[in-house]
Amino acid sequence: MRVTATGLRVTIDGHVILDDVALTAEAGAVIGLVGPNGSGKSTLLRSIYRAVRPDRGVVLIGQTDVRRIPARRAGKLRAVLAQDQELGNDFSVRDVVALGRVPHQGLLDRDTADDRHIVACSLERVGMTWSHSRLFASLSGGERQRVLLARALAQQAPVLLLDEPTNHLDIGAQLELLDLVRGLGLTTVCALHDLDHALAYCNRLVLLDGGRVVAAGGPVEVLTTQRLAEVFGVHGAFTTHPLTGRPHLVFTALDPTSQGRPPGVTPPSSALRTPPHDHPRRECPPDEHE
Structure with missing residues (x-):
């Protein structure tokens, strides 16, 4: 499903963080957001998944304005892997992945057989079936990121948004995670710090600096x-x-x-x-x- 952002402006505490930013991610493409620290990458992602409300501008997933729909419906359209997600120490891996089914459930609904099957398939897809009964907090950084990716997959959303997903991971875990993401076939928008990763794994890049888009296009043309x-x-x-x-x-x-x-x-x-x-x-x- 296509993602389109147009004319986004975000001001926080009187400071302009994004200024007239536009982005297009075609269905199935992996789009990398790159730029120096403070360039607006995370704010742009957060605007797409509704954690930040722009002063003006529109974000569409397909033909749907994400600010005009309930949170549960938004959860069916996009899944998010944000930076430094903290969960309680008592959550099992299966519990964490099952959170991805919440947008598909009523307020008091219990997990169904279909929900449990989707959770199991999501863990299998990221190679973490063995960990389903382990405490999430007991896993390594790379393993936790795989589980959080499985949670995103359990949402069965057509759009995946990732904010610096390789932060704090060793090089092997970084490459494994990016290989997984690229192989999913989802429309993906990913903020990346490592330019070589962006070059290797993204179809297109959006280069930000000072809250504005400097360039957008193929990685070699942008960098x-x-x-x-x-x-x-x-x-x-x-x-x-x-x-x-x-x-x-x-x-x-x-x-x-x-x-x-x-x-x-x-x-x-x-x-x-x-x-x-x-x-x-x-x-x-x-x-x-x-």
Whole structure:
């Protein structure tokens, strides 16, 4: 199912977080939201799944305005894997995944045989069947993310929204999770910190900076050398990954003195905050705990 956001503006505590932002995710595509910290990626996702109310603009899933429908109906249209989701220590894995069935149930309904079957199938799909009776809190970070993905799958929603899903995971767990997500066939919008992951796993990217869309399109077209320098403050170049054969990004720091910087690129202000050369270098004090 298609996701469309148009003209989104979000102001929080008097600060403009998103300004006239648009996004289109075609049915079955994986769309990556990329940009530096504070660029608006998470706020854009939260606007799509109704955790943030925009000052203006519209979010459609299919032809449905997500702000004009009840929460349970919205839960049938999109599933969310947010950052740092905390659950009680007494929840079993099966209990966590069963929460994905809530949008399909009445207020006092108990799980049906169909619900239990869907929960079991969702756990099987993410390779976590073995853990169904384990406490959720006892699992590793990568295992917990798989279980939360299973909960999202149990919602049987056509749209999946993920906010930095690989945070705090080791590299193996990161790749396993992204492989799972890419293989689901759902319309997926995913905020990603790692640009190489975005390049490898997304059909299209939306590059945000300062709450505005800088570029949108294919990953190679969006992550140009010029934009990497201007938005992220790094030199970037494409090469071929020796193991996968896919395009691969390599980086080095942007020299604030302009050596090697692409012509016409002004380094980010943070790169220019170097101490004056005529000040003596001060050593850090010793650790008082040593």
